[in-house]
Amino acid sequence: MRDYTIAVIPGDGIGNEVVPEAVRVLDAAGDVTGSYRLRYEQFPWGCEYYLRHGEMMARDGLDILRPFDAIFFGAVGFPTVPDHVSLRGLRLPICQGFEQYVCYRPSVLLPGVRSPLAGKQPGDVDFVVVRENTEGEYAGAGGRSHQGLPIEVAVQTAVFTRVGIERVVRYAFQLARRRRRKLVSATKSNAQPHAMTLWDEVAEAVSREFPDVALERVLIDALAARFVLAPESLDVVVASNLFGDILTDLGAAICGSMGLAPSGNINPEREYPSMFEPVHGSAPDIAGRGIANPIAMCWSAALMLEHLGQVAAAADIMTAIERVTAAGEALTPDLGGKAGTAEAGAALLAALPH
Numbered sequence: 001m002r003d004y005t006i007a008v009i010p011g012d013g014i015g016n017e018v019v020p021e022a023v024r025v026l027d028a029a030g031d032v033t034g035s036y037r038l039r040y041e042q043f044p045w046g047c048e049y050y051l052r053h054g055e056m057m058a059r060d061g062l063d064i065l066r067p068f069d070a071i072f073f074g075a076v077g078f079p080t081v082p083d084h085v086s087l088r089g090l091r092l093p094i095c096q097g098f099e100q101y102v103c104y105r106p107s108v109l110l111p112g113v114r115s116p117l118a119g120k121q122p123g124d125v126d127f128v129v130v131r132e133n134t135e136g137e138y139a140g141a142g143g144r145s146h147q148g149l150p151i152e153v154a155v156q157t158a159v160f161t162r163v164g165i166e167r168v169v170r171y172a173f174q175l176a177r178r179r180r181r182k183l184v185s186a187t188k189s190n191a192q193p194h195a196m197t198l199w200d201e202v203a204e205a206v207s208r209e210f211p212d213v214a215l216e217r218v219l220i221d222a223l224a225a226r227f228v229l230a231p232e233s234l235d236v237v238v239a240s241n242l243f244g245d246i247l248t249d250l251g252a253a254i255c256g257s258m259g260l261a262p263s264g265n266i267n268p269e270r271e272y273p274s275m276f277e278p279v280h281g282s283a284p285d286i287a288g289r290g291i292a293n294p295i296a297m298c299w300s301a302a303l304m305l306e307h308l309g310q311v312a313a314a315a316d317i318m319t320a321i322e323r324v325t326a327a328g329e330a331l332t333p334d335l336g337g338k339a340g341t342a343e344a345g346a347a348l349l350a351a352l353p354h
């Protein structure tokens with residue numbers, strides 16, 4: 001029996017609705033396997049906190065989070081606070097400050113779920129996007145001059161380092177080696193001849209350590225089309241921060257819903273806690289109505305357990321998710337069902353193997 005401490009940040013909007021369901025599933029999976037106990041501490045950080053305190057999290061937030069074994073994060077962002085303030089005030093400082101340089105995002109078409117792509121069956125879509133998570137287009141470098149004047153100018157500089165590219169690409173190769181040994185590197189070196197050629201060169205160099213993994217370099221625009229036209233050709237995709245961000249919403253969409261897509265922000269060296277959250281945001285359009293799909297959050301819980309070494313419990317949660325989608329009786333409206341968040345959560349609990 002292992003004890004873990006988990007920092008819980010439900011955040012904004014539907015984050016507050018899906019996190020409690022996933023926590024119940026995490027605890028129940030632990031009861032079944034008897035192999036762990038989670039001790040949670042919840043933090044009220046997010047947009048409401050910002051409106052009261054002028055910042056998205058406590059000033060010493062990273063020091064507070066550092067001793068935890070993992071961070072369980074709902075979503076951040078709400079119309080009351082500009083998106084660049086909310087994202088840059090909470091999620092990004094955690095990902096960047098804790099060197100969570102791998103954003104691990106699987107796209108899997110689950111049984112019983114209809115893909116918007118005609119004729120696709122479970123098994124046809126099963127790939128992982130490894131998104132660089134600490135630099136690139138989201139490095140935050142740049143500024144605005146002549147603010148408010150007609151000559152106002154904004155400069156947003158992407159930052160790509162050899163170390164930053166190499167470490168995420170190596171992780172992607174290692175992952176591909178454990179899967180179907182195919183790695184696609186998303187690039188745009190035809191139009192971005194500085195950063196993206198460095199990206200290509202580093203990918204090529206790292207590929208020499210992995211002669212058993214096929215590396216394919218694909219331009220990001222062609223890759224977007226391939227996600228739709230031939231998702232079965234994909235195994236592992238490695239992409240920069242912005243490219244990966246866009247591709248993983250596309251991945252979620254072809255797998256049937258934003259409400260199904262999980263994610264792990266991982267510090268592979270385990271020097272800092274890793275953070276697990278759904279791909280989706282706070283969904284203000286449905287927040288407060290009790291209809292958010294809790295599956296993405298529960299799947300993120302499974303990724304967290306896997307990271308903590310609780311592989312059996314993680315597999316149990318995946319079994320429960322697949323049983324619920326295959327049965328089709330407790331699906332939320334995003335999947336064409338009528339169930340609310342609580343009903344879907346209860347179905348997941350009931351579907352856990354005993």
Ligand SMILES: NC(=O)c1ccc[n+]([C@@H]2O[C@H](COP(=O)([O-])OP(=O)(O)OC[C@H]3O[C@@H](n4cnc5c(N)ncnc54)[C@H](O)[C@@H]3O)[C@@H](O)[C@H]2O)c1
Pocket residue numbers: 014018074075076077078079083087091258259260277278279280281282283284285286291292293294296332334
């Ligand atoms: N990591 C994060 O915390 C994160 C990620 C993306 C967006 N955001 C923020 O979230 C806010 C809303 O952004 P958005 O609308 O572009 O993206 P979103 O992911 O919140 O919503 C996009 C669409 O998907 C639907 N959706 C999302 N999750 C769902 C779920 N679990 N069940 C059912 N339907 C679901 C929403 O209803 C909406 O129609 C913004 O403030 C944005 O900055 C945060």
